[in-house]
Amino acid sequence: MSTPSNSDAKGPDHARGASSGGASRPRVSFQAPKGTRDLYPADAAKRRFIMEAWRSASVRFGFEEIDGPTFEHLGLYTVKSGEGIVSELFSFRRSGGEDDYALRPEFTPTLARMYAAMARQLPRPTKWFMAGPFFRAERPQRGRLREFLQWNADFIGLDVPDDASEDARMEARARADAEVISCCIGFLREMGLDASTIRVKVNHRHALSRWLESRSIPASRHTELFTLLDAKGKMKPEEFAQKLSAFGFTTQQAEIFQKGLIRVTIDNPPGAPTDEVLDLTFFSEAVAPLVRALTAAGVLDWIDFDLSIVRGLAYYTGMVFEVHEAGGKERAIAGGGRYDGLVELFGGPPTPAVGFGMGDVVLSLVLEDRGLMPTGTAMLDRTGIRxxxxxxxxxxxxxxxxxxxxxxxxxxxxxxxxxxxxxxxxxxxxxxxxxxxxxxxxxxxxxxxxxxxxxxxxxxxxxxxxxxxxxxxxxxxxx
RNA sequence: GUGGCCAUAGCUCAGUUGGCAGAGCACCGGGUUGUGAUCCCGGUUGUCGCGGGUUCGAGUCCCGUUGGCCACCCCA
Structure with a gap:
């Protein structure tokens, strides 16, 4: 180990070996890559605990397990998200190869591809779930890593005939939306969380779109409003109100968006005559079937309707939701919504679908903070290794x-x-x-x-x- | 991609104006009490993240780099 260094003769580029072997070697880092995790036994047990709970909730709600490759053709992701997504991906080309690939950053494109390929022989509805590793080339911070686990559950197609009336289809969409949300809540409940510590924030894009249409605001500006609502928390209230006025909302109405929350019960639907500041008729019509379905599922007490939840994605077409820890300090635990146009985009027949994703990173933070992550023999029991x-x-x-x-x-x-x-x-x-x-x-x-x-x-x-x-x-x- | 703080034993950390590499816990061995504890004795564990530079001498100062934490950005 005392071999003299010969780096003088090799120059600085060769003097960086982490090994003390003396001879020049390629530089090796003994640290794990940025944003990844080494799982020692206690950590691996936590991962197994979460994965098993995800699987258990999915099965209980009637979802079937699938999985796909952990890397796909790069183009699968640019189809949906544009070229801008590439900088957020771990993409690569095999040495000597001609195809570009990317480690999967999300599951929806794989899901849509898989469904589109088999659409003719799959039952309606098809309910699929998966849980596994995903990869994003982002700078790590609290609640965000480069490699993480994500649970996805999706409800594809509807439980009504193709020639059903629009009203029947609307009811069917609401049932599917509620079932997906209920599955998510069923898992959270199994983890020991409850409606006082977790809030599920729900919005419906039709509500805002129809409101804008009624004001003759062109569809091209709807995205602009979604973006503005999404950025609400990052600007002063006055600035937000001023920008909102461009869409015809008054300062008082802006306050409602600022607060966001609309607590709804089956007996007190939105759009009641008491809402004088902002006419919520469109919102009421959009979410009324969903409120009924969530009530039937017994989960309405977890729900806040929130006009400012839009989700970043352009492909959502109806209900959207996010799950947050009630204190509001952490990033979203889960998020999802309805994406009725996506299967068609990937070569399948026009197919309504709704789903969500939940990552393990924020979830773990919330469970640890609340003492809900098992330890000691309790964890050994839960993971079957005692x-x-x-x-x-x-x-x-x-x-x-x-x-x-x-x-x-x-x-x-x-x-x-x-x-x-x-x-x-x-x-x-x-x-x-x-x-x-x-x-x-x-x-x-x-x-x-x-x-x-x-x-x-x-x-x-x-x-x-x-x-x-x-x-x-x-x-x-x-x- | 931008900025701030940080990196010393398996873990948590101390290390003075630059001067012999440290503590507690953990771990290993032995002893006492036939039962998880307590107690006693002994021991192992270090590329001070990595690579340069300044210096008689660098864990300490300087530069670079990798990684971590946090915020911005983004969030499928």
Whole structure:
């Protein structure tokens, strides 16, 4: 390791090896790439916990699991989002190849591609979910990394015939919208969150569009209004009101947009005569079926209707929503909406669809902050990796000789059995080892035929158990 | 892409005007009490993120670079 450096002869470009081997080597970084995570056992358990909960909620709500490639042709993403998206992607070309690829930054294009390819033979509606890694070339900060997990659930097509009336289709869209939102809420509820800590903010693009149309404001300016509403929080109220006046809204009306929230119940729909400042008739008509469907699903108490939620994406065509921690300090936990034109854009038949995505980064922050991320044996239980038993010797040679045999027979029987790798015969230290790994039972081998079975949760112990029937004893004790 | 702060043992951190690389916890071994604790003794752990520069001498000062945290931007 004391080889003299020959960097003088190699020049500065070769003097940067992280290795101390002496000979020049390519520069190697021993740090993980920016915005990625190394998952040690406790971290991997958290990931598994979240992934399993996502899967469980999806299955419970009748979604089927799919997945696609983690990289796609670069063009798949520029079709929807334009060339500007490229700087946000990890894109690459294989050495010697001619095609450009990109690590997937989102799932919707893959979903639309997969659906379009099979549309003729898929049931209506089709309900799909997936959860997996995604990649975005953004600068990391709180709640945002370059590699993260995302859960997607999508409801594609409607549960009515193609020739159904527009009213029937509107009701069907609202049912689908509500089912997707309910699935998201069902997961959050399972995590221990509730309507006082989490708010689901919902808006409907038809409401604003029809309001603008009624004022003869051309469609070309609708996007401009969406952008302005999206930027609401980043400007002073006076500036916001002044810009809003360009769309015919008064200062008083701007205050309603400023506050955003419209709390709605089934008995108190928006557009009631009490709303004198801003005529909410269009909003009311747009969301009334959705309010009914959310009520039927039992989740209306989680919902705030919020006129300022627009989502950045141009492709949303109806309901849009975001899920926020009630304190409003974190980034959005989840977001989604209706995108009725997207499947067609990817070569499929005209197909209404609604879905959402939820990342693991903000979710984890919220769960950790509220003490809802399991730790210790609770996490081992939730992820199914808690040891059933920990086999130790009482320190005598004849007992010590039996440990490996006992462990092997327990493992052959399908039990999760561990033992100590320590040299000590100190029973107190070995029990500490057993408790540290979260084992339910400790088996203290006492001789070449007998053992003590100790329940590490209760402290109760059964003495003089037979080694010959140890598997049955363990099964009985952990039942 | 822009800006601020930061990087020393496995973890949390100290390290004075530049002068021998440190503490607690953790971990490992031994001892005591046949039971997870307490206690006692001993021990391991360092490319001071990386690469240059200044200097007799750099963890410390300077430059660059990588990574982290935070804000802006963006947010599928």
């Amino acid at each position: 040891p059933d038993c920990f086999v130790i010797s009482n320190g005598t040679p004849e007992a010590g000789a039996q440990v490996a045999r006992v462990v092997a027979s327990l493992r052959s029987a399908g039990l999760h059995a561990r033992h100590s790798y320590k040299a000590t015969g100190n029973i107190g230290k070995l029990l500490k080892d057993a408790a540290a790994c979260g084992a339910r039972l400790a088996i203290i081998v006492e001789s070449d035929t007998r053992a003590t079975v100790k329940n590490l949760d209760s402290g109760a112990q059964q003495t003089d158990a037979s080694l010959a029937s140890i598997v049955e004893s363990v099964r009985a004790a952990i039942r």
